[in-house]
Amino acid sequence: MREFVLTSTGVSGMTILGATTLNFIHPATSVSIDIGFIRHWVGQSANVTSDMQQICLMTQVTAFPTLVSATPRNLKMGDPNGPIITGATTGAAGTCGINASAEGAGAKTLIWPDQFNVVNGYLKVNTPEEREVAPAGAAFGVNLWFSQPPLTLTGWAWGQSVYEIA
Amino acid sequence: MGKADDDAHLLIGSALGTTYRRANKTETYVSVPPALVITDSDGGTWTLGFKRVIHNHQFEFNVLRNGVDVGEMAKLIEYTKGVVKIFGHYGWKSFSRSRRHFI
8 A cells, every 4th residue: 555645844844824724635537546544633843822723624626725836755665656646736636735825716615623732733543444535536635724824823734644545 | 943042941852753842741631642742741752653553443553752663553642640651452551760661
């Protein structure tokens, strides 16, 4: 099973840009490979005061967010193949990106909402049978999304680990 | 921000490639998951890594302290009254007072 992570960059986290989509992953249409999600995480690097923050997993149809291009990284170091999903700023099919600067006008659909304290961060681990799967050819991408901007915009680190289902 | 810029009293550790700075250790009974990190009184930052196995239809991940694998797999890391505990298919284990291993 080929596994990848799509994460924020920098050892001290990133500054949330104008929008609140943290990760956006859109399955490919040209090849029949689904994308499964193993876990999702968000944390704040800087020393912060206690505050609750809502986090959601959403789907979004076109128009997609405007993103910072980021390429998923192999979790298995010996894997000679790159991921089927590549980095891009557009959110188009077969691409992914991080830290949106604009949300895009496409309708979002909530998969699950949750809340966490920014001091402790958030880690969602699915049981194996409950992993979310975004099917190949889907008209939507999957957002890891803050429903509201956080109190402090700086120092955020996040990621998702995903696998390909052929 | 470099370490030279930090308040000497901050607890500083790392998890999943990110440096975490905290003024206080984590409150008691916080567990990973659903929290992402636990900061102990030494500034050790605990989280679950990416290596995993399945036991009883649940994932167990490798346990990391400041990004270093401590050689244990767990479903849960919990901070209870100043002691880091992990839970897996073997039951509960506690981090020793010597800060070297789980017993």
